[in-house]
Amino acid sequence: MNEALTDQQRRILDFIHDCARRCGRPPTVREVCAHFGFRSTGTARDHLKSLRAKGALEHRAGEARGLHPTRPVHGLPLIGVVAAGQPVTSDENIEGFINLTAPFQGQRSGRTFCLRVRGDSMVGDGIFEGDIGVVRSQPTAVPGDLVVALVDNEATMKRLVQRANRKWLEAANPKYKPIPITETARIIGRVIGILRSYEGKINIVPA
Incomplete structure (x- = not known):
């Protein structure tokens, strides 16, 4: 498209x-x-x-x-890359579309999108490089949610936690320090699922 x-x-x-x-x-x-x-x-x-x-x-x-x-009926756009570790600049261009089945069929393009995971900061939660996060666009979340946030205009996947009345983006790997929620670190979505294929690549329809 x-x-x-x-x-x-x-x-x-x-x-x-x-x-x-x-x-x-x-x-x-x-x-x-x-x-x-x-x-x-x-x-x-x-x-x-x-x-x-x-x-x-x-x-x-x-x-x-x-x-x-010209795209799958249940296709969600795959947008850029999520850095799980050292964040990389998020590519806002649509790379393609992923044809999803239940329980994601009710998700609509525009409100929900997919982002690719890189790095090892979320391995403690069983999320690995190459996984694809299914993300519902929303500017807020509650502590405990797995979120995608923009940190200095770069996208990263982290766990939202709260300590002493302050919210943080926390990795699931002790190598990485928590990131405080500030004006330059804002939530853009909540992760509602992780896609992984054990038998080959996930089928992505080119944009």
Whole structure:
């Protein structure tokens, strides 16, 4: 996908995904129009044209239900790299999409994303280099949560802890010192799952 989608475009794409998952087929243009309350099919076609231009959708000529997303129905974007140890600059460009199954099928792109783990700072929690964290975007968390935070504009995965009325980002490896939550260290998401493959690489669909 070459360009970022607007909120409306994401909603339309999610609707097409949902129809494909629930009904086994994508919606027609008229069904898109009816679902979103557009006054004419022309408005729906304009949005679909923009989705095609951005590489998120393709239309197969000759099919009444020819709207086909170019990424997996349950795909979540894989964004950059999370440093578990010495943080590295997070690459905000989408590297690809990961097709997830239960229990992550209900997670929506835009609210949930995936980040790759590097380093050994979380080995005490059983999180290793090469794992992929499934992260729900949110600016707050409670002590005990596994979070992704931006520290001086670099992303890192740590455990949120609280001591003496102050919150810290703590590694699960004694080699690394806790990082205090400050204006330059802020939470951007809570980790809701870790992906790991024992039989080969996780299938990532290129963006």
